[in-house]
Amino acid sequence: MPLLALIVIFIEVPLAELYVILKVADDLLGWPLTLALLAADSLLGSWLLRSQGRAVWRRFNEAVRAGRVPHNEVIDGVLVIFGGAFLITPGFITDVLGLILLVPPTRRIVRRSARRYIERRAVVTASGPAGRRRRGERGGARDYDVEGTATEVDWQTRRLPR
Numbered sequence: 001m002p003l004l005a006l007i008v009i010f011i012e013v014p015l016a017e018l019y020v021i022l023k024v025a026d027d028l029l030g031w032p033l034t035l036a037l038l039a040a041d042s043l044l045g046s047w048l049l050r051s052q053g054r055a056v057w058r059r060f061n062e063a064v065r066a067g068r069v070p071h072n073e074v075i076d077g078v079l080v081i082f083g084g085a086f087l088i089t090p091g092f093i094t095d096v097l098g099l100i101l102l103v104p105p106t107r108r109i110v111r112r113s114a115r116r117y118i119e120r121r122a123v124v125t126a127s128g129p130a131g132r133r134r135r136g137e138r139g140g141a142r143d144y145d146v147e148g149t150a151t152e153v154d155w156q157t158r159r160l161p162r
Contacts, residue, residue: 017091024092041095045087048102052080055104075111075118083107 025034056076063070083101086094100106 013094014091017089017093020092038090038092038095041092042087042090045084045095045098045102048099049080049084049087052102052104052107053077053084056080071115072111075114076107079107079110079114 021034021038024037025031028034029037056073060070060073060077063073079101083098086098086101089095089098101110
């Protein structure tokens with residue numbers, strides 16, 4: 001991770017959070033109400049984290065039982081974990097980010113964006129068994145022919161040539 005990103009995460013974000021808390025307390029709500037709002041936000045966040053975590057886990061198990069790959073459920077699980085981490089961090093900015101990741105309609109939007117990003121960046125590979133070994137045979141490559149056809153795909157557009 002670049003040094004600039006670490007500086008932003010560990011120095012700039014807490015300073016921005018402190019600034020927003022001070023502004024809200026001094027200019028808008030006063031200190032007692034600001035502290036009460038932060039406490040209520042934490043309680044709401046922990047309730048949302050628990051309920052959404054269970055819902056994501058249930059959907060993950062249903063997908064696995066149905067025999068399909070749980071792509072969306074895994075991404076939802078990661079987003080719920082990040083949302084919970086943001087809510088643990090005190091402050092209004094991270095609380096808003098955490099709530100965005102925990103509320104299902106907004107999480108769906110973030111999931112779509114994350115999935116598109118992952119699909120553009122991921123390298124897809126496949127492997128499988130090489131067949132059954134004969135008794136006493138060591139592992140490794142064997143000589144055999146595989147018949148079939150192949151079509152070249154443009155990896156940048158992921159489309160077949162015309």
